[in-house]
Amino acid sequence: MYSLVTLIPTGIIGTIMVLSLLGRFFKGCRFYARILTCYVLLATCATYGVVASLTLRVLGRVSIAQWAVARAFKTVGCSIMGIDFEVEGEEYLDTRPAVFVSNHQSELDLLFLGRAFPKHCSVTAKRSLKFVPFLGWFMALSGTIFIDRANKKTAIAAFDGAVKEIKGNKQSVWIFPEGTRSYFSKPDLLPFKKGAFHLAVQAGVPIVPVVVQNYSHVLHLQDRTFEPGMIKVKVLEPISTENKTIQDVDKMMSDTREVMLKEIQRMGSPNAVKTD
Numbered sequence: 337m338y339s340l341v342t343l344i345p346t347g348i349i350g351t352i353m354v355l356s357l358l359g360r361f362f363k364g365c366r367f368y369a370r371i372l373t374c375y376v377l378l379a380t381c382a383t384y385g386v387v388a389s390l391t392l393r394v395l396g397r398v399s400i401a402q403w404a405v406a407r408a409f410k411t412v413g414c415s416i417m418g419i420d421f422e423v424e425g426e427e428y429l430d431t432r433p434a435v436f437v438s439n440h441q442s443e444l445d446l447l448f449l450g451r452a453f454p455k456h457c458s459v460t461a462k463r464s465l466k467f468v469p470f471l472g473w474f475m476a477l478s479g480t481i482f483i484d485r486a487n488k489k490t491a492i493a494a495f496d497g498a499v500k501e502i503k504g505n506k507q508s509v510w511i512f513p514e515g516t517r518s519y520f521s522k523p524d525l526l527p528f529k530k531g532a533f534h535l536a537v538q539a540g541v542p543i544v545p546v547v548v549q550n551y552s553h554v555l556h557l558q559d560r561t562f563e564p565g566m567i568k569v570k571v572l573e574p575i576s577t578e579n580k581t582i583q584d585v586d587k588m589m590s591d592t593r594e595v596m597l598k599e600i601q602r603m604g605s606p607n608a609v610k611t612d
Contacts, residue, residue, distance in 0.1 A: 366562065366563075367560040367561060367562045368560075370417060370562040371562060373416065373417065374413070374417070374443070374444075374447075377409065377412060377413050377416065378409070378446065378471070379470060379471075380412075381405060381408055381409040381412070381413075382470040382471040382473075382474050383470050383474075384405065384408060385401070385405040385470075385471075385474030385475075385477075385478065386470060386473050386474045386477060388401060388404055388405055388408075389401040389405075389474055389477035389478040390477060392404070393477065398477075398478065398479060399455075399456045399479070399505065399507055400455050400456060401477070401478035401479065402453065402457065402458060402459060402478045402479070402480075403453055403454065403455045403456070403457065405474065405478070406449050406450040406453040407450060407453075408450075409446065409447065409450040410447060410450025410451045411450075413447050413450060414447065414450070414451070417447070417564065418564025418565075419444075419447060419554060419564055419565060419566075419567065420566050420567070421448060421451040421452070421566070421567050421568075421569050422566055422567070422568050422569065423451065423452060423569045423570075423571065424568070424569070424570045424571070425570055425571035425572060425573075426452075426571060427571075428544055428571040428572070428573060428574060429452060429454045429544070429546075429571055430454065431454075431508075431542060431544050431574050432454070432455075432456055432506055432508055433456070433502045433503075433506045433507060433508045433509075433539070433541050434508045434536075434541050434542050434543070434544045434574060435502075435508070435509050435510075435511060435532050435533075435535055435536040435539070435541060435542070435543050435544070436454070436457065436508060436509070436510040436511070436543075436544045436545075436546055437510075437511055437512070437513045437532050437543060437544070437545055437546065437592065437596075438452075438510070438512060438545070438546035438547070438548060439512070439514060439518070439525055439547065439548055439596065439600065440512035440514045440515075440516065440517050440518060440526075441517060441518055441519065441520065441548065441550070441551060442517050442518075442519055442555055442557065443517070444551065444554070444555045445512075445517075445548070448548055448567065448569065449510070451569070452546060452569055452571070453510065454508060456505075456506060456507055456508060457507065457508040457509065457510055458478070458479045458480055458481055458498075458501070458507060458508070458509055458510070459475075459480055459481070459509075459510045459511075460480070460481045460482075460483055460494075460498075460509060460510070460511050460512075460531075461475060461480050461481070461482055461483070462482070462483060462484075463482045463483060463484040465480075465482070466480075466482050479501075479507070481494055481495075481497070481498050481509065482494060483495075483531075491531075495531065495534065495535055495538075498535055498539075499535065499538050499539045502535075502539040502541055503539055503540075508541075509532075509535065511531065511532040511535070513528040513529055513531070513532045513533075513589070513592075513593075514526040514527070514528060514529070515529045519556075519557060519558070520550060520552070521550075521552045521556055521558070521559075521605075522550060522552070522605060523549075523550040523600040523601045523603065523604060523605055524550070524597070524600070524601075525593060525596060525597045525600065527593075528589050528590075528592070528593045530585055530586070530589055533585045533588050533589045533592070534582065534585055536577045536588075537577050537580050537581065537582060537584065537585060537588075538582075540577060540578070541577065542574035542575055542576050542577060543574065543575040543577065543588070543592060544571065544572070544574045544575075545571075545572040545575070545592055545595060545596050546569065546570075546571050546572070547569065547570045547571075547572065547596050547599040547600055547603070548567065548568075548569050548600075549567055549568040549569070549600070549603040549604070549605065550600060550603070550604070550605040551565070551567045551605070552605055553565055553605055553606050554567060565606075566606075568603050570599055570603070572595060572596070572599065575588070575591075575592060
C-alpha cells in the first residue's frame with residue numbers, strides 16, 4: 337500500500353518531466369505536460385482547501401475560504417504555468433454583496449478565478465462536483481452553492497438559501513451564466529441562463545459583469561495548444577437591480593450579455609506566445 341502511495345505521484349511527476357523535455361520539440365508533448373501539471377496543482381490546492389476551510393470555519397472566517405484558496409492556486413499556478421492576468425476595473429471587485437457574472441471558457445477559468453475572486457464570495461457549481469474527493473470536500477466546506485439542474489425543486493431551494501446568505505451575511509455569489517464551458521476559439525458567448533439575474537433581483541444586489549478575453553492563444557483543447565501568455569480581464573461597472581422585479585429579468589439578462597459580448601469582441605484574441 338505504501339509503495340502505491342509513493343509510486344503513483346512519482347510516476348506522474350516523472351511523466352510530466354519527460355513530456356516537458358519532449359515539449360521543447362513537440363507542441364503536443366508540451367500540451368500534455370502542462371495539462372498534467374494543472375491537475376497536480378489543482379489536487380494539491382484542493383487538499384490545502386479542505387484544511388484551510390476547516391481552520392477558517394473554526395475561526396469564524398469561512399466566508400473568505402474560497403478567496404484564500406483561490407489566491408493560493410493563482411500564486412502557485414501562474415508562476416509555474418507562465419500565465420498572468422491584466423485586470424482592468426479591479427475596484428469593482430470590492431462591491432459587496434453582489435452577484436458576479438463572467439464568461440466560462442474552459443477549466444483554465446479556475447486560474448482566472450484565483451486572480452479575480454473577491455473576498456466574502458461563494459461560487460455556484462453543479463451538484464455532481466460535491467462528490468469528487470478533496471475538490472468536492474473543499475467546495476462543500478467553504479460554502480459552495482450546489483445546483484442540481486435536473487431537479488428544479490432543489491435548484492430553487494439552493495437559490496433561496498443563497499438569497500438568505502447574501503442578505504444575512506453580505507456574502508456575494510459568483511456565477512457563470514452560460515451554464516457550461518464554451519471552448520470557443522474566437523471571442524463569443526453562449527446564451528445566458530436566468531438564474532444569476534433572478535438571484536440578484538430577489539436579493540436586491542447589483543450584478544457585476546466580469547469579462548475575460550478569449551484565451552485560445554493560451555489554451556485551446558481541440559488544437560492541443562497550451563502555452564504561457566497574458567490574458568486580459570475587465571470588470572465592468574455594477575448594474576443596479578434597485579426597483580427591479582422578476583418581470584425585468586429577461587431584459588437585464590439580454591442587456592448584460594450584450595455589454596459583455598461587445599467587450600469580449602473588443603478585446604479580441606492575440607496570437608499565441610512562441611516558445612519553440
